[in-house]
Amino acid sequence: MQTKNVQSDMGIGLAVLFxxxxxxxxxxxxxxxxxxxxxxxxxxxxxxxxxxxxSAQTFW
Structure with a gap:
């Protein structure tokens, strides 16, 4: 069971970069x-x- 959810803005950053x-x-x-x-x-x-x-889909 997952107890901690980690969110990252890497997908948004890479999408903007590309x-x-x-x-x-x-x-x-x-x-x-x-x-x-x-x-x-x-x-x-x-x-x-x-x-x-x-990148946007991978790091969603």
Missing amino acids: SVLTAVAAAGMVASGDQLTTAVAFAVAVVAASLAVV
């Missing part, structure tokens, strides 16, 4: 000039957005 990284990568997509840089920025944005959702 969300900011997603926004920066999306801005990099807009600001880049060539297709390769846009593709890399898109990949970073998708991975960071996925990690934001996973």
Whole structure:
């Protein structure tokens, strides 16, 4: 039986961190000039957005 409940804000902090990284990568997509840089920025944005959702769910 659980007698102590520990709550952490790590999930929220990581979700915010990865969300900011997603926004920066999306801005990099807009600001880049060539297709390769846009593709890399898109990949970073998708991975960071996925990690934001996973971190929020993992530390719930």
